[in-house]
Amino acid sequence: MQSTFRYPDGSEYTGEWNKDGQRHGLGQIIFPDQATYRGQFEDGIFAGFGSITYPDGSKYDGEFSQGRYHGLGVFTRCDGMKYEGQFQDGLISGLGLLTFTDGSHGLPRNEGYFENNKLVRHEKCPDTVRRAITCAEKAKTL
Numbered sequence: 001m002q003s004t005f006r007y008p009d010g011s012e013y014t015g016e017w018n019k020d021g022q023r024h025g026l027g028q029i030i031f032p033d034q035a036t037y038r039g040q041f042e043d044g045i046f047a048g049f050g051s052i053t054y055p056d057g058s059k060y061d062g063e064f065s066q067g068r069y070h071g072l073g074v075f076t077r078c079d080g081m082k083y084e085g086q087f088q089d090g091l092i093s094g095l096g097l098l099t100f101t102d103g104s105h106g107l108p109r110n111e112g113y114f115e116n117n118k119l120v121r122h123e124k125c126p127d128t129v130r131r132a133i134t135c136a137e138k139a140k141t142l
Helices: 126-140
Strands: 002-006 012-017 023-030 036-042 045-053 059-065 068-076 082-088 091-099 111-115 118-122
Touching: 045 126, 059 126, 068 126, 082 126, 091 126
Parallel strands: none
Antiparallel strands: 002 012, 012 023, 023 036, 036 045, 045 059, 059 068, 068 082, 082 091, 091 111, 111 118
16 A cells, blocks of 8 residues: 655655555655655665665665665765665675775775775675666666
């Protein structure tokens, strides 16, 4: 079943619901600050593929779990800096590639294994980056 609901804080959700009245399936929520999430929900929270855009223009397209970036995806900052790769519990964590606003990757190249948003080991990971881009594209189509 699909419908729209406005929450007391001003957030507005349009999408599918489960039998317990939780956001579940495909939907979109617009928050009071105009941040917008569109994608899959599970028992009320972001889960599966989705896209979130923030008021400053930053955005994330990819996989979510328990309401956080988790799995593969692409995060693009409002200034154009971009990370394509793996995320865990809302953090850049795993294999990925960082691209600066000028389109460069830095010297040495900022590609490899990241922990807690920091590059800790340089390593080529083109397959992971390609899969992250594919996940981001899938998330954008929802």
